[in-house]
Amino acid sequence: MAEADDLDTVKKHGSSQTFVKSISHFSISLSTGFPEYSSKLAFSTKTFDKSISQIRRPHPVNTETDRLDAKLVDVAKRAGCSPATVSRVLNNNPKVGLGVRERVLKAATDLGYVPNGSARALRSTRTRLVGAIIPTLDHAIYATMVNSLQTRLSERDVSIIISTSFYDVDMELEQARLLVERGVEAIALVGSTHRPETLAMLEQRNIPYVYTYTSDATAVGAAIGFDNVKAGRMAARYLLDLGHKRIAMIAGITRDNDRAASRRNGFLEELVKSGLGKTDIPVVESAYKIEGGRAGMQALMAAEQPPSAIFCGSDIIAAGAIKYCHDKGLSVPRDVSILGFDNLEIAELTTPDLTTVEVPAREMGTIAGDYLLATPAQREHMRQRELPLRLVVRASTAPIAR
Amino acid sequence: MAEADDLDTVKKHGSSQTFVKSISHFSISLSTGFPEYSSKLAFSTKTFDKSISQIRRPHPVNTETDRLDAKLVDVAKRAGCSPATVSRVLNNNPKVGLGVRERVLKAATDLGYVPNGSARALRSTRTRLVGAIIPTLDHAIYATMVNSLQTRLSERDVSIIISTSFYDVDMELEQARLLVERGVEAIALVGSTHRPETLAMLEQRNIPYVYTYTSDATAVGAAIGFDNVKAGRMAARYLLDLGHKRIAMIAGITRDNDRAASRRNGFLEELVKSGLGKTDIPVVESAYKIEGGRAGMQALMAAEQPPSAIFCGSDIIAAGAIKYCHDKGLSVPRDVSILGFDNLEIAELTTPDLTTVEVPAREMGTIAGDYLLATPAQREHMRQRELPLRLVVRASTAPIAR
DNA sequence: CTGTTAGCGCATTCAC
């Protein structure tokens, strides 16, 4: 990876492009899906006249004094060429004379010209917009994914519209419809549980979509994530190997949440395979909040024979569970082992540090971005991507005592 | 405010609007800035034909078999009226006969009609799009704000384009330009440090903008947040009142970050006012990461006379600081008091629980949303909003020993 | 290589 080279480049070109360039080699280069624009170069650091502001004006504007928004024609006039040529320059069309190109660029910056995205989109059917619908940004695991997704997209000047469904597939459909109306060219979703209408709408309109946090691709949709059932099994295996017999789980709310449900299923499956009676495995569900974990723990530990090991559907739940133990004087992991999921930054803040299953959130975002940016042909090879899960063993789990 | 009416409407139409409506009374109702559309009602739960998908097609489409995207004219034909009338129905124009209206709605749902946002935007100059530029989504404090901002906007079917600047004002300018090109009708920014070109561009094009996390409004821009200097002073005051004399700070990186800088300045100011020599107050800066806090703490505690109280620019830094103490066998707060900032969920995960200054992130997002949705006239009364800061005293701070 | 000609899909004047 040519880290040094890029840093050099960056310094030469000044600061505004810095980030974009410096991270571009983290992912494959996909030139066709969303080709680069040159307009950026032309109009970025333009100085604007600050004094003319605050003039409210109705739709049809044309007072002579109104230099406000130059249009493509104005640029053409100033550059002494046709609108078509200006358009070509803007779109980086190579077959324009060097001289004209420069005159156009100059005229554009002089006028402070900013292209009208709506007109462009209407005419070209390319909006350079993608959408993402996630459950919430309030959970770090999604925020992190979106962050890297957005970063990847911004490298190609593609903007992202984000909406949150609060784990509700009906709301998701509503938002998907709005995104389609906005003309997004592709959509990222979370998980594989969606209203059939949502998918049908996207497929009918030929809008590619990608699932994240799951590896279950559909016939036409892609999936970039991991196998949640496997994740649950991995957790179970680990606790079993530690010698635990009384094992429980605090899952996330499984309604409309296939990831939470699959993790639980895989977990139970593996335990049952190892001889545990399915009904002997206490499972409670709680929201992804510290308080949820605390409450879940309380419910679990109220049993006559409380579990010696507990798998939590998220680190945040695990943190709440540990907190409950502190309050009740239970020692972790001596009295009870706690296993988390996600490997959020907070996994290092609990006492003891949390053993957890790491979810590759950042990587998912980047790769999902690559998928959304790809051409249809390229997408064929990217339809399914199962990223590895990693068990991060820290101090909240231990072999069963005695 | 016709709150009750709205709720009624919602129930009749099924679940998808529920959440949206149910939280709308947390904020004032602003009807004019972004008026409601009715199109939502008409096309939300439509069933689409899944089988016709995956047909790639060039721009001009018109094969008879291509039912793919019905346009407004098609709806008009099917409803037996003029395009103008369909448009009126879509835009909730009251002067359309009830009979026609229903026929139009039916025709639209039958055809699976979805309006073309670009065309609409081009013609009406209303995109129903706003932008937000934040440093990063990887910091919970921003993710939370964006989450509530997006939630508020979605209640009015306004979409949000998010981009991240990574604390770089040049990158911010670049993104602002792109947002303007996309036609956003308003923009939310973080803090009050921006390139003059950025603001000039927005002002020249008459795009309202609002600062968050600060209360420093500009001549034309609004600010919804809190006073960072005051926040720093509050922190200092608290530690002083606890009797501490050797006080230090681990600030965030202050470059391009007025919030971090102001907090530090306010903090120092108050200490100096109380007789401490400015040069006697150790200040280090670190990234908003646990590791940053740990490193900062190490630097601070290496002094001959280490501080007895430390103010951290963020809870995440404070968590790292506490972690360092654990590792080194230092007791918090006996040996050293740690004061955080933000009141993230993690403030309850440290041992001991973290005393911190609470930042109203969620509320800022909601109110900023209100501002962006408001009409120009309404905005006059919302130009500046200083939200209260609250000191949340927990267990990581104590009076100076002896 | 460059200019000319036509719309993209819709909302908004106006008439009626």
Add this chain to the structure above:
DNA sequence: GTGAATGCGCTAACAG
């Protein structure tokens, strides 16, 4: 109340 006409600003054919 409703319809007919007219562009919004831009890009894509097609000529030359």
